[in-house]
Amino acid sequence: MDTNVLSVENLRIEFPQRRRTLVAVDDVSFDLRRGEVLGVVGESGAGKSLTGAAIIGLLRPPGRIASGKIWIDGKRVDNLGPAEMNKIRGRTVGAIFQDPMTSLNPLLTVGQQLVETIRTHLPLDRAQARARAVSLLAEVGIPAPEQRFLQYPHQFSGGMRQRVVIALALCADPKLIIADEPTTALDVSIQAQIIGLLKRLGKEHGTSVVLVTHDMGVIAETADRVAVMYTGRLAELGKVADVIRSPKHPYTAGLMSSIPAIGQSLDRLHQIDGSMPRLTAIPSGCAFHPRCPHAFERCQRERPDLLDLDGHKVACWLHSESTL
Amino acid sequence: MTMPHPLLEIHDLRRHFDMPYSLLDRLLGRSRRTVKAVDGVSISIEKGQTFGLVGESGCGKSTVARLAVGLMPPSSGQIQFDHVDLNLAKRQQLSDLRRRFQMVFQDPYSSMNVRWRIRDIVAEPMRTLKPESSTADIDGRVDELLELVGLSAADKRKYPHEFSGGQRQRISIARALSTNPEFLVCDEPTSALDVSVQSQILNLMKDLQRDFGLTYLFISHNLSVVSHMSDHVGVMYLGRMVEVGPSRRLFSVPRHPYTKLLLETVPELNRIGYDRKPMSGEVPNPINPPKGCSFHPRCPLVTERCRRETPALKPDGAGTQVACHAVEEGRAA
Numbered sequence: 001m002d003t004n005v006l007s008v009e010n011l012r013i014e015f016p017q018r019r020r021t022l023v024a025v026d027d028v029s030f031d032l033r034r035g036e037v038l039g040v041v042g043e044s045g046a047g048k049s050l051t052g053a054a055i056i057g058l059l060r061p062p063g064r065i066a067s068g069k070i071w072i073d074g075k076r077v078d079n080l081g082p083a084e085m086n087k088i089r090g091r092t093v094g095a096i097f098q099d100p101m102t103s104l105n106p107l108l109t110v111g112q113q114l115v116e117t118i119r120t121h122l123p124l125d126r127a128q129a130r131a132r133a134v135s136l137l138a139e140v141g142i143p144a145p146e147q148r149f150l151q152y153p154h155q156f157s158g159g160m161r162q163r164v165v166i167a168l169a170l171c172a173d174p175k176l177i178i179a180d181e182p183t184t185a186l187d188v189s190i191q192a193q194i195i196g197l198l199k200r201l202g203k204e205h206g207t208s209v210v211l212v213t214h215d216m217g218v219i220a221e222t223a224d225r226v227a228v229m230y231t232g233r234l235a236e237l238g239k240v241a242d243v244i245r246s247p248k249h250p251y252t253a254g255l256m257s258s259i260p261a262i263g264q265s266l267d268r269l270h271q272i273d274g275s276m277p278r279l280t281a282i283p284s285g286c287a288f289h290p291r292c293p294h295a296f297e298r299c300q301r302e303r304p305d306l307l308d309l310d311g312h313k314v315a316c317w318l319h320s321e322s323t324l
Numbered sequence: 325m326t327m328p329h330p331l332l333e334i335h336d337l338r339r340h341f342d343m344p345y346s347l348l349d350r351l352l353g354r355s356r357r358t359v360k361a362v363d364g365v366s367i368s369i370e371k372g373q374t375f376g377l378v379g380e381s382g383c384g385k386s387t388v389a390r391l392a393v394g395l396m397p398p399s400s401g402q403i404q405f406d407h408v409d410l411n412l413a414k415r416q417q418l419s420d421l422r423r424r425f426q427m428v429f430q431d432p433y434s435s436m437n438v439r440w441r442i443r444d445i446v447a448e449p450m451r452t453l454k455p456e457s458s459t460a461d462i463d464g465r466v467d468e469l470l471e472l473v474g475l476s477a478a479d480k481r482k483y484p485h486e487f488s489g490g491q492r493q494r495i496s497i498a499r500a501l502s503t504n505p506e507f508l509v510c511d512e513p514t515s516a517l518d519v520s521v522q523s524q525i526l527n528l529m530k531d532l533q534r535d536f537g538l539t540y541l542f543i544s545h546n547l548s549v550v551s552h553m554s555d556h557v558g559v560m561y562l563g564r565m566v567e568v569g570p571s572r573r574l575f576s577v578p579r580h581p582y583t584k585l586l587l588e589t590v591p592e593l594n595r596i597g598y599d600r601k602p603m604s605g606e607v608p609n610p611i612n613p614p615k616g617c618s619f620h621p622r623c624p625l626v627t628e629r630c631r632r633e634t635p636a637l638k639p640d641g642a643g644t645q646v647a648c649h650a651v652e653e654g655r656a657a
Contacts, residue, residue, distance in 0.1 A: 043518035044489075157606055187380035187545065190606060192589035199599075214518060217591030221598045241596050258523035259593060260552035263575045268530065269523040269552065275488050276518075 004071070005175050005208040006032040006055065011068035013050050013059065013232075015279075022279045024063065025050050025232045029306070032176070035206040037199070039223030039240065041216060043276050047232040052178045052212045054078070056095050057085035073175050091121045094169030098181040100161035103168065104153040110137075110164050111149035114171060121172035136167040140197060159190035166197060173205065180212045195222050216259060220244055228252045231276060231287040238312035248314040250292045286317065294318055331507055331539045332392065334367040337401035339387050343611060359610050361387045362398075363563035366637075367541075369556070371506070374533070374540040376554030376571065378547055378586070380607050383560040385543045389511045392541055393427050394418075405507070423453040426500035430512035432492035436484045443480035446470065446499045453503050469498040473528060490521035497528065501536075509541045514549060526553060547590045551575050559583050562610055562618040565637060569644030579646040579656065581623045617649065625650035 013025035025047040032038050040048045053059045055070055057077065070078040073092050077085065089095070097103055105113055114133035118124060124132065130149075137145035140163040153161055162182060169177055179198065183191040199222055201207045211223055219226050219240065226243050228236040228251070236249040247253040257270035274291045277283060283290055289299040296317070304315045343357040362384045369375040377385045390396050392403060394410055403410045405421055413421065426449065429435040436445050446469055447462045457465075467477035473494040484492060493513060500508055510529070514522040526549065532538055542553050550557060554571040559582065567580040578584045605622040608614055614621050620630040629649050637645040638652055650656040 043520065159606055187607065188547070188591075189380065189585055189589045191591070195591065215591065216519070216593055217595075220593050220596050221591045244593055244596060255520055256593065258520050260523075260526070260548045261592065261594070262548045262551045262587065262590065263572070264552070265572065266552065268527050271523045271527055272520045273524070275490055275521060 003033055004031045005034055005036075005073055006210070007069075007071040008051070008055065009069045009071075011051065011054060011070065012066045013047070013054055013063055014066040015063050017062075020280075023066075023232060023282075024279060025054070027305075028068075028229075028232075028234055030227055030234070030237060032208045032210065034175070034208060035202045036225065037202050037209045037211055037223045039219035039226040040210060040212045040229060041214065041219050041226060042229035043214065045231075045276060045279070046229040048212045048229050049180050051229070052180050052210060055210065056089055056093055056178050057082075058089075058095070090117060090174070091172045092174055093176040093178065094171075094174040096162070096165050096169050096177060096179040096182045098184050100158070100165045100185075101153065103165045104161065106153055109150055109152055110156070114149075114164075114168060117168055117171040132171075133167075136170055137164070140164075140167045140170070141193065142167075159186055159193065162186060162190075162194055163197070166194075170201070170205075170207075173207075175206075175208060177201070177207055177209045178212070179209055181214070182211070183218060184213065184215070191218070198222060216244070216256065228255070231282055232279070233287065234306055234313070234315060235288070236312075236314045236316075237306070238314075242312050248309070248312060248319055249288075249316050250294050250318070251288045254291075254293075286315075329371050330368045331371045331406055332367070332369045332541070333402075333404040334365065334388075334392065335402045335404070337365045337367075337388070337391060337403065338363055338399045339384075339391055339396070340399045357611055360563045360613070361610065362391065364401075365558075365560070365563075365565050367558060367565075367568075369507075369539055369541060371539055372533070372537045373555040374542050374553050376550035376557040377541065377543045377560060378545065378550045378557065379560035380545060382562075382607060382610055384563040384610075385545075385560050386511055388560075389427070389509045389541065389543050393425055393509050394422075395427070419453070423449070423503040424505050425507040425509065426503065426505045428493075428496055428500050428508060428510040428513045430515050432489070432496040432516075433484060435496060436492070438484050440483075441480065442466075442470070442482055442484070442495055445484070445495060446480070446502055449499060449502045465502060466498075469501055470495075472501070472532075473498045474524075488521075489517050490524060493517060493521075493525050494528065497525075497532070501532070504536075506537070507539045507541070509543070511543045512545070513542075515544065515546065522549070529553070547575075547586060548592070559586070562607065562613050564618065564647065565645075566619065566647050567644060568637065573642065573644055577642075577644075579640055579644055579651050580619075580648050581625055581650065581656065582619050585622070617647075623650075625655055627655075 009029050011025055011028040015022040015024055042048045054065055065078050111133055115129045118129040118132055134145045134149055142148050142163055183194050223240050226240050227234055230251050236252045247256055254272040272291055285301050286299045286304050289295040298317050304317050306313045306315045307319055339362040340358045340360050345356050379385050391398050443466050446466045450457050450462055466480050470477055470479055475494055514525050544550050557571045557574045558565050558568040561582050567583045578587055616631045616633055617635050620626045635647040635649050637647045639645050
């Protein structure tokens with residue numbers, strides 16, 4: 001039996017330009033089980049948001065899926081047309097973005113937007129939809145949901161707006177939620193509330209979440225597994241505790257030790273010199289080799305594929321048996 | 325032993341902004357409203373040290389930064405730089421002082437003229453604050469500065485768009501250092517950067533501090549970054565300082581319930597699968613802050629006194645100052 005809510009297989013996203021084609025996401029594969037939270041982490045430009053956008057069919061042209069397959073709840077979605085994808089989006093898969101105002105219509109009340117979304121996807125009448133909307137607002141922790149139902153988005157604070165967006169994403173009880181930097185625009189005390197809410201979704205509703213963020217701390221607390229991306233490829237994929245406590249890819253290791261910790265008195269932070277290359281100048285072999293302290297000859301020449309070491313996957317020649 | 329020498333002393337600083345007051349407001353007999361963005365903040369920074377200022381958005385930390393370098397005048401209060409009161413200083417005295425402090429902003433791209441070459445961007449403070457410098461002097465100094473911040477002298481002919489975010493922040497640090505200042509105000513200098521680049525910039529700032537004896541006012545919403553950089557830390561909430569103390573003690577033994585809330589909620593790497601108990605509530609609207617202690621609606625230790633009386637900062641006997649009735653009365657753990 002296939003229990004995967006989401007399967008991504010060899011996903012490749014390209015941006016055709018006049019003289020060349022830029023590859024923004026290359027050979028990315030992962031699965032997501034029911035109720036699981038998968039963190040996707042990486043620096044800006046690593047391809048993490050594009051991967052999320054491709055899953056929900058919101059890749060903006062000229063960006064396109066050049067090859068690879070995506071299944072949501074057993075149904076192949078990467079080759080669907082816009083009309084069919086619209087039915088799936090909202091029904092089986094919901095989306096939460098960084099800025100809640102991009103998902104809300106400022107001219108409609110929060111209640112109107114919820115009722116419209118609910119009735120688009122579920123066979124409910126107006127009164128039933130209204131009751132469901134109010135209970136969703138209560139569920140995401142909005143006080144006085146009956147009154148808030150009648151208000152416009154501008155009457156909500158940033159944290160409350162993000163809760164409304166989560167309620168919108170939950171309207172049709174989707175199996176999967178793609179959350180792209182859902183807490184980045186929020187203050188820490190509000191961020192903690194939203195993280196708690198996302199974790200509860202997985203536990204109580206069995207909703208799976210793809211959590212795209214640059215914040216390793218958020219991933220550590222929220223995700224079950226984490227995928228680390230670098231220049232459009234997966235560098236490492238494994239259980240959160242394994243990846244954070246014993247990272248296998250030199251990039252992940254460098255990333256973890258460059259994050260300052262509270263109360264730790266270090267004179268200098270670990271630093272990875274240089275910066276992630278632009279898509280126009282991706283180095284040969286392993287894209288990380290110019291910044292890697294362990295790079296050897298093979299890394300410059302050959303690109304490592306993702307190796308499976310007991311479920312902890314890593315794309316690095318250091319872990320390849322044929323190298324040893 | 326020499327007495328510690330405060331380079332910057334801010335005393336009871338206030339900055340209030342008037343809200344728009346329309347004809348309709350007047351006709352309806354509404355009173356004028358003000359936002360107390362900074363409401364009685366005192367800071368003292370010793371030479372060669374870093375004072376970190378933390379708080380959530382809207383707490384007034386960036387307004388303190390702008391006031392400290394004179395980008396806006398305070399409503400009341402004193403700012404003394406090296407014993408000279410900035411409000412009372414004569415024009416000549418002020419322009420001498422100006423070269424001794426500089427500011428580094430969060431978004432380096434919006435603080436640069438994108439049509440200027442790097443040479444002109446880095447040289448601008450010298451041209452305005454040290455007009456006596458010759459072109460040869462300026463060119464030599466620009467080369468030296470670019471190398472100092474980890475770029476190459478050849479980069480001076482390029483334009484800002486040719487650099488990454490981290491490199492641009494290096495350029496703005498080079499610009500800030502061009503007049504040999506002693507004091508830098510850094511407002512969220514790494515918040516727009518990726519973590520691997522953040523550690524490069526933080527290391528650079530620490531190296532520069534050690535090599536040139538720089539003094540920093542370091543502002544960030546990121547507690548771990550402030551903890552890493554600062555000798556002393558102040559926590560702000562709705563325009564007021566709620567806790568001030570040595571960094572190590574403040575982060576290991578937080579006293580104010582708000583500081584505890586912040587430390588409890590910051591996501592950290594070592595908290596894998598951590599099940600927090602998030603504190604409810606949000607920062608209230610600063611136009612209409614709660615009476616008494618402005619934190620009381622969210623505080624677990626609230627009493628009648630907290631709703632009535634605004635607490636003042638008081639020393640706790642171990643080096644930290646806390647503005648909290650519960651701590652003063654010994655009700656806080």
